Amino acid sequence: MSGPSRDLPDLRRAPRVVAPDLLGIRLSHATPEGVVTLRLTEVEAYEGERDPGSHAARGRTARNASMYGPPGTVYVYRHLGIHHCLNVVCGDEDVAGAVLLRGAEVVDGQDLATRRRAASGVVRSARDLARGPGRLASALGVDLTHDGLVLDVDQMWLRGAPLAERTELQVRSGPRVGVPGVGGDGSRFPWRWWIEGEPTVSAYRRATPRRLR
């Protein structure tokens, strides 16, 4: 470590390097309604053309343009016409890469997060407020209008330091949820990381098999 205090992860590194460093970090979003702060417990890394599971696997499009932005850009996409998913862009500008935020604990603004969840569906427990990418974005009040925002420049920011010790007991990794685990070249993409034992980590689901052509 270069300084006396441990700093935020360096988002200029590759997504699969940054991703585990984001565990335990706090993400805040301020709106006129108030501030909601999350403590991240589960993330996934997505890269560019080398990564068949990435939205950028086939190059740049209007939708994934934010993935090519400078590190610290926010990439939000709509999924199944219903949900929003929130990513933090990392790596060099003009190179696609992002970390999908899949699970978190609401540590501040729990009332506001609960109201947002209630407006968009059923409220169950505090544990479920930001458990799963769609619920996480909903609790934070994030939608497509936030795509392309920049952390610390706009009203969203990261704070805190990576977990002090990332032992196997504390941080686990495995295949990404809903994404085939093996690439065309046979390489694996176990690019999902979570804090072991955290109740706010989403349930693993295998990718739905693709229809035969």
Next chain:
DNA sequence: GGTACGATTGTCT
């Protein structure tokens, strides 16, 4: 201009 389908969630059996 048409259509297949998804980095999910909630409900029902």
Next chain:
DNA sequence: GACAATCGTACCT
């Protein structure tokens, strides 16, 4: 565990 919801994007003709 299965399946519907719901709509923009990507890719095809």
